[in-house]
Amino acid sequence: MSSDATPRNVIIIGSGPAGHTAGIYAARANLKPLMFEGMTRGGIPGGQLMITNDVENYPGFPEKVTGPDLMKNFRDQAIHQGVEIQTEDVNKVDFSKRPFRVWIGDDNVEYTARTVIIATGAQAKWLNIPSEHALKGKGVSACAVCDGAFFRKQDVAVIGGGDTSMEEAMYLSGICNKVYLVHRRREFRASKTMQARVFKNPKIEICYDSGIDEILDVSKGEVTGVRLKDVNTGALREIAVTGFFVAIGHTPNTDLFTGQLELHDNGYIKTKPGTSQTNVPGVFAAGDVQDFVYRQAVTAAGSGCTAALDAERWMALNEEH
Ligand code: NDP
Numbered sequence: 190m191s192s193d194a195t196p197r198n199v200i201i202i203g204s205g206p207a208g209h210t211a212g213i214y215a216a217r218a219n220l221k222p223l224m225f226e227g228m229t230r231g232g233i234p235g236g237q238l239m240i241t242n243d244v245e246n247y248p249g250f251p252e253k254v255t256g257p258d259l260m261k262n263f264r265d266q267a268i269h270q271g272v273e274i275q276t277e278d279v280n281k282v283d284f285s286k287r288p289f290r291v292w293i294g295d296d297n298v299e300y301t302a303r304t305v306i307i308a309t310g311a312q313a314k315w316l317n318i319p320s321e322h323a324l325k326g327k328g329v330s331a332c333a334v335c336d337g338a339f340f341r342k343q344d345v346a347v348i349g350g351g352d353t354s355m356e357e358a359m360y361l362s363g364i365c366n367k368v369y370l371v372h373r374r375r376e377f378r379a380s381k382t383m384q385a386r387v388f389k390n391p392k393i394e395i396c397y398d399s400g401i402d403e404i405l406d407v408s409k410g411e412v413t414g415v416r417l418k419d420v421n422t423g424a425l426r427e428i429a430v431t432g433f434f435v436a437i438g439h440t441p442n443t444d445l446f447t448g449q450l451e452l453h454d455n456g457y458i459k460t461k462p463g464t465s466q467t468n469v470p471g472v473f474a475a476g477d478v479q480d481f482v483y484r485q486a487v488t489a490a491g492s493g494c495t496a497a498l499d500a501e502r503w504m505a506l507n508e509e510h
Pocket of ligand 1: 245246316348349350351352353354373374377378380437439482483485
């Protein structure tokens, strides 16, 4: 195990809109931020926008922009402003005393920092049923943009009732023959605009009041269908599909911080209202890792800015650099 002896002013963990915006602001304040951009998503840094197709609600882009293009812009701007980016995962942190300690990469190299900004985001939730686990990567996916092309002209199902499920269903309808949208209630929590698009799409059939009893067929090692269970009557029925997409929400990436920071019961990092300050002075959190209400790219970016300004002010009051 080696170490990088000089304490950094700011270490940023995570490279979505929150992390990059924090980096841009910290670099412009001459704090020489160091970012660990992580490789947890199968080797793709950049967070959830990397698996999002069209982004139509990020201000400044009158025409839609793709998630990966938007993240490339964020990253290019961060580098241009002087953020030092290392493509490494953080393995462990120690926030019990200052300077804070962060260990990264296969060689577990130790870095120290006066302040840390956590922007590790959130990731897709799974149903956690055995057949889902057995068929992951064999027809079961949580990312239509990543895997939809495997099901060209075939029938697929999406489960969920939020904006993600609508977006997945719309995207798949452009590739597949038919899309079943399975939801456990009669009302969707997705935005009215997204719902309207889904309702008028002739390729999407909605299965209301339906839970997933089983994804078929584990014995064949591939998805051949889904057995739905009516939540009111318990009646079972099967639909024949070759792809099954899970779009039921997200879990924050906070495993690294359990025992180090105060978390909400749902696992998101607690911050002092109106700020990015965690319960450890000098450690800040921004973006989806601390936001289970808004969860938008633009709110994540805004909170990244807040975190950099909070870190800068905190250092000015508490430390010399
Ligand atoms: P949400 O939490 O909004 O929705 C999750 C959905 O999955 C709900 O309908 C929920 O049902 C259902 N669900 C949860 N657990 C289960 C389960 N075990 N079995 C069956 N169904 C389940 O998550 P999203 O990922 O859709 O969206 C997260 C946030 O991101 C939202 O704020 C959303 O607006 C935003 N977003 C915005 C987009 C855009 O503007 N382009 C695109 C994607 C997301 P129930 O409703 O019954 O609780």
